[in-house]
Amino acid sequence: MYKNLAAALVAACCFSAPAFAQPAANTTAAPPAAGAPLKIGYLYVTPITHAGWTQQHEQARREVQEAFGARVQTTGIEDVPESADAERVLRDLVRQGNKLIFTTSFGYGKSVLKVAHEFPQVKFECLTCVQGAANVATTNARYYEGRYLAGIAAGRMSRTHVAGYVAGFPIPEVLQGINAFTLGMRSVDPRAEVKVVWLNExxxxxxxxxxxxxxxxxxxxxxxxxxxxTAVMAAAEERGKLAVAYHSDMRQVAPNAQLLAVTHHWGDYEKRRVQAVLDGSWQPTSLWGGVKEGMVRVGDFGPGVPPAVQQEVLARQKDIAAGTLKPFTGPLVDNEGRQRLPAGQSLNDAQIQQMNWLVQGAQGRVTQ
Incomplete structure (x- = not known):
């Protein structure tokens, strides 16, 4: 996820948040006491709700705390804007003695790099970010893999051959998801169309x-x-339609409408990174993991999904994990009729990460 990104393709959920006090000018981090737990801070871009993006990151924080017990002390701060406020909160966490800080939105990237330069002894894990540093590791997930699988389920279950997609910003990560969903849907229903509505929120x-x-x-x-x-899920439940839950299982909101859930799992990665700090082996790595690494998963099928459809989706999930199914394999044509990839080829990571077009079958425009 990210934040407002009209000029810089950044994004992540923007809303109002309480103002944070300007920290003192002192730039010295508090040293940990002998035998004290490793203090770990978390920055969340939205409020913590019962389901969704931030809930999955909060779940990972709880997994870390449970796994390491008294050896760590974790603190999560919710609803932090991707602005100068993020810098102030990061500095405050450092002064409170946090030696490892996880940030959970692409829009925090510039703030992380700036504060990390000021505090080289502190380690930062910038989740969904691209640019790292000597004390900044980056990681993201191949969300599009789950989207392709969800598209297969949607193609099998739709009766109108039309799916709707409510999208935040036209950035590569979102475009990857729309395109993969459309390709998955059309792999089982060539007539399928995906109508896109951009919110720029x-x-x-x-x-x-x-x-x-x-x-x-x-x-x-x-x-x-x-x-x-979870508003889209609630609307589908109200109108008797189906919907794909995103980030986390949302059957609590839409017990009948949920087709399946594309869920994100950060706990295992974070536990490995915490262990690396504790044993002194931490390095500023960069990871883009997906189904294979257990960071993206589909499941939590709704009650109306036939076993045959569930089995098909789960079988394709295994294919993606094994590397025998790559969602972005040619021939690929965009929704303006231009060939983007010939048959027999697959987009490489650089091409996927720079995606700025919609595939054939997706109705909408990238420029809003």
Missing amino acids: WFDPAREREAALTLINQGADVLAFHTGS
């Missing part, structure tokens, strides 16, 4: 709901979304 439940209802009125009987709340 990450977290606005009222607008997410409005977009979902608009798409339903346009014939979509399956919905997907790349936003921060």
